[in-house]
Amino acid sequence: MTATMEAESVLDGLATSLRPGRIARVPDPSPTYVSRLAALGGHRSDFQVFDYAHAHHNNVLIEGPTGLGKTSAVIAWAGRNGKPFYAVSSNVAIDPSQLFGKFVPDGIGGFRWQDGPVTDLVRHGGVLLINEINFLPERISTVLFSLLDSRREITLLDHEGEVITAHRDLLIVGDLNPDYEGTRPLNKALRNRFAIQMSWEYDDAIERQLVRGSSLRELAALLRRAQHDGEVDAPVSTGMLVEFEQIAAGLGLDAAIGNLVNHFPTEEERQAVNVVISAMLMNLEADYDTEVSR
Ligand SMILES: Nc1ncnc2c1ncn2[C@@H]1O[C@H](COP(=O)(O)OP(=O)(O)OP(=O)(O)O)[C@@H](O)[C@H]1O
Numbered sequence: 001m002t003a004t005m006e007a008e009s010v011l012d013g014l015a016t017s018l019r020p021g022r023i024a025r026v027p028d029p030s031p032t033y034v035s036r037l038a039a040l041g042g043h044r045s046d047f048q049v050f051d052y053a054h055a056h057h058n059n060v061l062i063e064g065p066t067g068l069g070k071t072s073a074v075i076a077w078a079g080r081n082g083k084p085f086y087a088v089s090s091n092v093a094i095d096p097s098q099l100f101g102k103f104v105p106d107g108i109g110g111f112r113w114q115d116g117p118v119t120d121l122v123r124h125g126g127v128l129l130i131n132e133i134n135f136l137p138e139r140i141s142t143v144l145f146s147l148l149d150s151r152r153e154i155t156l157l158d159h160e161g162e163v164i165t166a167h168r169d170l171l172i173v174g175d176l177n178p179d180y181e182g183t184r185p186l187n188k189a190l191r192n193r194f195a196i197q198m199s200w201e202y203d204d205a206i207e208r209q210l211v212r213g214s215s216l217r218e219l220a221a222l223l224r225r226a227q228h229d230g231e232v233d234a235p236v237s238t239g240m241l242v243e244f245e246q247i248a249a250g251l252g253l254d255a256a257i258g259n260l261v262n263h264f265p266t267e268e269e270r271q272a273v274n275v276v277i278s279a280m281l282m283n284l285e286a287d288y289d290t291e292v293s294r
């Protein structure tokens with residue numbers, strides 16, 4: 001991208017984000033987000049991949065287990081680039097009008113069309129995240145098919161069949177968690193619409209920046225090994241480690257430990273987790289400066 005194109009795109013982003021009546025909002029620039037350095041293999045960071053995808057109108061798919069920063073990455077990129085952001089959550093109850101728009105009373109006895117947040121982004125640009133895209137209900141995915149392929153357009157059947165071609169400033173990201181219980185594979189037609197497909201794992205370099213205590217990172221490694229060996233089911237996410245330290249600081253180490261154990265739903269898992277924690281307890285106490293009464 002040339003400097004002029006870059007400047008144009010920034011100005012365009014600002015203009016759209018300040019437009020009154022926009023539904024999708026520009027997130028905070030998220031100073032706490034730690035960028036992922038090898039997001040696509042090699043040495044390209046997550047933000048470099050998003051920059052590229054945005055410039056080339058490529059859709060991006062992020063696959064990876066829970067709480068490793070998929071959503072945070074997209075929000076952070078949107079915030080830093082001043083782009084309005086909206087996340088579609090793929091729940092079965094979602095009604096297309098919540099995303100694409102509906103007629104609302106105009107206050108003078110009639111009705112006027114009001115864009116939903118997805119239509120708003122398609123019309124004016126921004127960042128659209130489709131969460132858990134493998135669970136997207138069919139009545140939503142059928143509308144999005146033509147947006148995700150080279151047509152880059154949506155048809156609003158409820159609005160006299162209006163066809164909107166996507167603004168050139170639209171970035172579309174889908175995410176999915178391959179480990180969720182009851183998960184299902186992403187259908188091929190949808191997957192093929194994502195030119196860029198990233199597969200992420202918990203990242204040691206990121207966790208070293210986010211998690212102060214080395215004992216907690218070691219504990220996470222042991223619990224992840226236990227999950228790999230089938231001793232526990234629930235994954236230990238980056239988010240859980242961040243929360244552990246916040247709770248340890250606010251409520252004490254014993255509360256943080258109790259809370260961590262409660263993330264594992266079955267009694268067998270909790271016992272296995274407690275055994276691992278007991279082995280690490282002295283180191284945890286040293287890092288978090290308290291003695292746990294057990
Ligand atoms: N790279 C990161 N920088 C800063 N915080 C992070 C990062 N990765 C994970 N986190 C922490 O983990 C929490 C969960 O992250 P996030 O919701 O983005 O995960 P996710 O991969 O989208 O999970 P899910 O699949 O459950 O939706 C965040 O609120 C943050 O505290």
Ligand SMILES: [Mg+2]
Pocket residue numbers: 070071072131175
């Ligand atoms: Mg998420």
